[in-house]
Amino acid sequence: MLLAIAILIMAGLMIFVAAPLLAPGGPDEATLPIDVTPQGDLKRRRMVIYDNLQDLEFEFKAGKIAPDDYDSLRRNYLAEAAQLMLASQDQEKMSEQEALVERQVAARRAERRETDTESYACPKCGYENPLPVKFCGECGAKMPGK
Numbered sequence: 183m184l185l186a187i188a189i190l191i192m193a194g195l196m197i198f199v200a201a202p203l204l205a206p207g208g209p210d211e212a213t214l215p216i217d218v219t220p221q222g223d224l225k226r227r228r229m230v231i232y233d234n235l236q237d238l239e240f241e242f243k244a245g246k247i248a249p250d251d252y253d254s255l256r257r258n259y260l261a262e263a264a265q266l267m268l269a270s271q272d273q274e275k276m277s278e279q280e281a282l283v284e285r286q287v288a289a290r291r292a293e294r295r296e297t298d299t300e301s302y303a304c305p306k307c308g309y310e311n312p313l314p315v316k317f318c319g320e321c322g323a324k325m326p327g328k
């Protein structure tokens with residue numbers, strides 16, 4: 183009876199230990215910290231393909247794979263890698279464009295801020311009122327209306 187329980191526990195442990203290895207995607211994907219950005223996702227997929235390519239190379243050299251199979255598998259992997267590369271270049275281009283737009287918006291905002299503060303500056307004491315006001319917040323002089 184005790185032996186049966188021990189065997190059951192052992193079996194359970196073995197399934198528990200082996201389960202991540204049997205999961206689709208392999209143990210690497212399960213243990214890697216997941217970068218959820220599209221860029222990170224593409225990079226991870228590319229790494230997996232390069233891993234596969236290395237494995238393929240290794241197995242081919244070890245004589246485990248027929249030259250024909252090796253060729254077609256290799257071509258598949260390379261095509262996939264090329265596609266991922268293109269996709270991530272697109273991603274980079276997009277984030278570059280986003281950064282450019284952000285810079286332009288920031289520049290425009292800074293420009294506006296500059297002209298704004300200028301127009302709220304008191305003509306009498308020079309105090310830069312933070313808001314458009316009728317009377318200067320510092321000396322109380324009437325502000326030139328817009």
Ligand SMILES: [Zn+2]
Binds near residue numbers: 319
């Ligand atoms: Zn003033």
